[in-house]
Structure formats: structure tokens, C-alpha cells
Amino acid sequence: MNAVEIINFNTYYGNKAVLQNINLGFKSDSITAIVGPSGCGKTTLLRSINRTAEMERGFKSQGDIRVLGKSVQEVKNVSAIRRQVGMVYQTPVVLPLSIKENVLFGPRYYGVKNRLEMESIVENCLRQVALWNEVKDRLKRPAAQLSGGQKQRLAIARALAVEPQVLLLDEPCSSLDPAATGLIEELLTQLTKDLCIIIVTHNLFQARRIADETVFMLEGEVVEKGFTNILFTSPANEKTRGFISGLFG
Amino acid sequence: MKQRAVTDGLLMGFFWLAGLFILVVLLAIIAYLIWRGGPFVDSAFIMGSPAGLPLGSEGGIFPAIKGTLWLVLLALVLSILPGLLTAAYLSEYGRGGRLADIINLLVQSMAGVPSIVTGLFVYALAVVSLGWGISLLAGGLALAIMIFPVIVVSTREALLAVDENYRLAADSLGVSRFYTLYRIILPRAAAGIMAGVLLALGYAAGATAPIMVTAAAIIASSSGALLEPVMALPYHLYILFNEHISMNQAYATALVLVILLLLINILALSLHSLQERINSR
Numbered sequence: 001m002n003a004v005e006i007i008n009f010n011t012y013y014g015n016k017a018v019l020q021n022i023n024l025g026f027k028s029d030s031i032t033a034i035v036g037p038s039g040c041g042k043t044t045l046l047r048s049i050n051r052t053a054e055m056e057r058g059f060k061s062q063g064d065i066r067v068l069g070k071s072v073q074e075v076k077n078v079s080a081i082r083r084q085v086g087m088v089y090q091t092p093v094v095l096p097l098s099i100k101e102n103v104l105f106g107p108r109y110y111g112v113k114n115r116l117e118m119e120s121i122v123e124n125c126l127r128q129v130a131l132w133n134e135v136k137d138r139l140k141r142p143a144a145q146l147s148g149g150q151k152q153r154l155a156i157a158r159a160l161a162v163e164p165q166v167l168l169l170d171e172p173c174s175s176l177d178p179a180a181t182g183l184i185e186e187l188l189t190q191l192t193k194d195l196c197i198i199i200v201t202h203n204l205f206q207a208r209r210i211a212d213e214t215v216f217m218l219e220g221e222v223v224e225k226g227f228t229n230i231l232f233t234s235p236a237n238e239k240t241r242g243f244i245s246g247l248f249g
Numbered sequence: 250m251k252q253r254a255v256t257d258g259l260l261m262g263f264f265w266l267a268g269l270f271i272l273v274v275l276l277a278i279i280a281y282l283i284w285r286g287g288p289f290v291d292s293a294f295i296m297g298s299p300a301g302l303p304l305g306s307e308g309g310i311f312p313a314i315k316g317t318l319w320l321v322l323l324a325l326v327l328s329i330l331p332g333l334l335t336a337a338y339l340s341e342y343g344r345g346g347r348l349a350d351i352i353n354l355l356v357q358s359m360a361g362v363p364s365i366v367t368g369l370f371v372y373a374l375a376v377v378s379l380g381w382g383i384s385l386l387a388g389g390l391a392l393a394i395m396i397f398p399v400i401v402v403s404t405r406e407a408l409l410a411v412d413e414n415y416r417l418a419a420d421s422l423g424v425s426r427f428y429t430l431y432r433i434i435l436p437r438a439a440a441g442i443m444a445g446v447l448l449a450l451g452y453a454a455g456a457t458a459p460i461m462v463t464a465a466a467i468i469a470s471s472s473g474a475l476l477e478p479v480m481a482l483p484y485h486l487y488i489l490f491n492e493h494i495s496m497n498q499a500y501a502t503a504l505v506l507v508i509l510l511l512l513i514n515i516l517a518l519s520l521h522s523l524q525e526r527i528n529s530r
Contacts, residue, residue, distance in 0.1 A: 052421060057345050082423030093418040095433055105432070106422040155418065162422055 086159030149180025286500030323389025332400030388464020403445025
């Protein structure tokens with residue numbers, strides 16, 4: 001079973017159609033990249049999965065999205081969906097709290113009170129994002145003092161701390177330098193255990209490096225989806241070939 | 250090219266002149282008050298009660314200071330919770346919705362109601378119909394209604410100035426708006442909210458019209474009893490001046506009132522600039 005299933009999904013902003021007839025499945029224990037030119041609807045699709053897209057005025061959708069078999073469209077309690085589906089944004093966002101409290105922001109809300117449990121969540125999540133060794137001596141310092149790459153890794157740790165089954169990343173490296181990008185790519189490939197990772201990226205090299213499968217979108221529609229190495233070496237669709245040919249010169 | 254430089258130069262000149270003009274007027278008012286009222290402000294004036302014939306021509310203004318503090322405190326107590334809740338709804342819960350639009354419009358209209366009208370309304374409602382009489386409670390209510398829109402607008406602006414990304418990040422964890430509000434947004438906006446509340450407080454302390462018909466008395470002990478009339482600095486000043494009781498006492502009272510308001514405003518401004526530094530971090 002796919003962790004995320006998108007069925008005949010359409011979205012509109014006012015009367016303008018954004019996504020048209022999307023049918024996609026995303027597997028757990030793997031990374032799927034969504035690529036395509038700006039404005040093709042990648043981010044809208046991502047934000048529909050955790051139902052943050054509907055926070056925009058005039059947003060409407062049809063069709064269904066299922067996370068672990070349960071429809072997110074019908075759920076009354078949006079909070080439960082967002083807990084299952086973590087999200088990391090393009091700009092690294094750290095909350096104006098200490099490093100430790102950033103990680104614990106979600107767990108505290110969901111009722112974790114035991115000190116030992118909190119400490120183990122902090123260490124565990126920070127280790128998962130390869131940040132523990134860099135910050136273990138200054139957990140109580142403001143997170144705002146971290147570098148851009150560290151902030152983005154902390155944002156991932158904060159999302160992981162509520163144990164999501166799906167992790168959405170919206171161009172998480174676009175404001176980072178190559179070294180910080182490399183670190184994040186490496187940790188993402190190690191995070192896939194029991195996790196369905198969906199990453200929107202502008203960077204075709206990045207999709208090639210880390211994604212097991214890649215989806216190519218154009219003008220609100222899915223053009224092609226396949227295993228990354230196949231999609232990039234022998235795409236079935238003419239448009240995909242055109243888009244990725246930029247990659248090969 | 251040269252002409253543009255001349256235009257810019259001229260405009261800068263005007264800006265400086267305008268700024269200087271305001272500054273001169275303000276300083277002139279304070280200097281004049283110090284010159285006319287300063288010699289009469291001493292500890293006996295501040296700590297004493299009105300005396301002499303006609304009453305107020307001698308003695309001090311302590312009951313008026315106390316009364317003004319009571320009125321402002323009560324106005325704050327009555328308006329702060331509704332004000333904060335309204336602002337929190339407007340910025341965190343109802344933003345962009347129809348209800349928020351309507352509330353914004355209402356608050357805007359409330360801010361436009363002349364304070365004497367507010368005073369008359371509270372007079373009709375509280376003083377007469379509810380039978381509170383001319384009282385501290387009625388005056389506090391009138392001032393509370395007057396400063397409510399000020400508190401709503403300044404608090405709303407302080408909340409809205411908090412980085413939107415924090416809300417986005419918190420929302421995507423599935424936590425409630427209230428949790429985000431008290432853990433992130435409120436602490437970030439606290440200095441700005443306090444600055445707004447202080448400005449509203451200064452506004453209430455200087456207001457005369459709403460208390461004239463609801464709370465103020467020519468002489469009262471201002472003990473803090475809710476259903477007793479109180480003295481108040483702006484009203485006392487008005488009586489001293491309007492009834493030609495004593496210009497010296499009037500200027501001295503004005504000086505005390507202006508110093509009180511200046512202190513409040515300086516505190517508010519320093520909190521405001523603290524908030525700006527927080528926002529830019």
C-alpha cells in the first residue's frame with residue numbers, strides 16, 4: 001500500500017484551475033522527488049497533502065488524498081493530519097525558542113511531560129538530522145544563532161519529533177550552500193525507514209542524487225512518474241525528455 | 250539632474266522645518282507650564298488636598314492624582330481582556346474572514362465616536378438607568394469604552410508584526426492556534442502590546458469629556474470606592490480654569506498632568522523601540 005495516495009485530485013484558486021486530475025501514489029521507506037518548472041503546481045500539491053493549501057483564500061479542491069489509507073479530505077480534525085504529515089519549508093524557520101525547545105515544541109503539545117523522555121526525544125531527533133554533535137553543548141541557547149543549514153536541519157528535527165509517517169519538503173535546500181545541501185541530502189537518504197519522504201525541488205541534480213522515484217509535473221498535470229534512474233535516462237514522454245535535457249546539456 | 254538635487258534639498262529643508270516647528274511648539278508648551286506652574290509645584294501641592302475659598306484656590310491636588318490613577322486603573326482592568334481577546338481573534342483566528350472584516354469595521358467606528366458621546370452614553374446607561382450615580386465605576390467604564398479600540402488596534406498590529414513563518418511552522422505540526430499564540434506569538438509581541446496599552450493609558454489619563462458626566466467631582470476624597478465620585482486631574486484643571494478659581498493652581502495642575510503623560514509616553518516609546526529590535530532579530 002502507498003503511504004500517500006492521490007486520487008482524481010483537482011484544485012482551484014478562485015476560478016483558476018491549478019492542479020488537474022492528479023493520480024499519484026507515494027511509497028513509504030522511500031524518497032520521491034517532484035520536479036517541474038515554476039508554477040506547475042508542485043507546492044500546491046505538497047501543501048494539499050497536509051491540508052495547509054486550504055489556508056489560502058479562495059482555495060478549493062476536488063477528489064481525494066489518502067494518508068495511510070485514510071482520507072485527509074473528510075477529516076474534521078486537521079491537526080491529526082498535520083501531525084502525521086510533517087512539513088519543511090523553503091526558508092529555514094526556527095521558532096524563537098532554544099534549540100531544545102524547538103525540537104520539543106510539538107511533543108510538549110502532544111503531552112510529553114517526562115523529563116527523561118524529553119531528553120531522549122531531543123537527542124534522538126537531533127542525531128537523526130546530524131546536528132547533535134554540533135549543538136549538544138548549547139541546547140539551551142537560542143536557535144536563532146544557528147547557521148542557515150543548521151536551522152533547516154533543526155526544522156527537520158522539529159518535524160520528526162512528533163513522529164510523522166510522511167515528511168514533505170518544499171525546496172528545502174534552495175537557500176543553502178552546497179555543503180549544507182549535501183548534509184541535508186545525506187540525512188534524508190538515511191531517514192527513509194518507516195517514512196514516506198516527498199521532496200519538491202528545482203534542482204534536477206538533487207532529484208537524481210536522492211530520489212528513488214521522480215514525478216515530473218507541467219502546468220498542473222503529472223506528465224510522468226517513474227524510478228529516478230529510468231526517468232532521467234530514458235523518459236517515456238517527449239516533454240519530460242525536453243525538460244531534463246537541460247540536465248545533460 | 251541638478252534640478253532634482255535642488256528639489257530633494259528643498260524637500261529636506263521643509264521636513265526639517267516641519268519637525269523643528271513641532272518640537273518648538275511642544276517645548277514651548279512645557280516651558281510655559283514650567284514658568285507659570287513650576288513655582289507652585291511642591292510636595293505640599295502634590296500631597297495636599299484642595300483648600301481655600303473658592304475651593305481649590307489654595308492647597309494641593311492629591312485627591313485628583315489619586316482619582317486619575319483609580320480611573321485609569323479601572324479603565325485598564327475593564328478593557329484589557331476584551332481588547333486582547335478581540336485582537337487575538339482578529340490576528341490569529343478570524344484573519345481574512347468576513348466576521349473579522351466586520352469586527353475591524355466596528356472597532357474603527359468605535360474609535361471614531363467622540364469621547365463626550367461615549368460619556369453621555371455611559372451616563373444614560375450606568376449613571377441613570379443602572380443607578381450607579383456619578384461614580385468611579387461609571388467613569389472607568391466610559392474610559393474603558395474609549396480606549397478599547399486603541400488597545401485592539403495596537404495589540405492587533407503587534408501580533409500581526411510577528412513573523413508569519415512561525416505560524417506556518419507551528420501549523421504544520423498540527424498544534425492549536427492557542428498553543429502557538431501563548432508559546433510563540435505573545436512572548437514575541439509582548440513589548441509592543443505593552444507599549445500600546447501604555448499609550449491607551451495615557452490617552453485615558455488625559456481625557457476629560459467622558460468623565461465629566463460620569464465620575465468627576467469638584468471635591469472628593471478619591472478613596473477608590475467604586476460607587477463614589479472621584480476627582481481627576483484633567484477635570485480639576487478644567488474647573489480651576491473655567492471657574493477662574495486660580496490660574497496659578499491651574500498651571501501647576503497642568504504641569505503635573507503633562508509630566509505624568511510624558512512619563513507614560515516615554516515608557517511606551519521605549520517599549521515600542523524594544524519591540525522593533527525584537528522584530529528585526
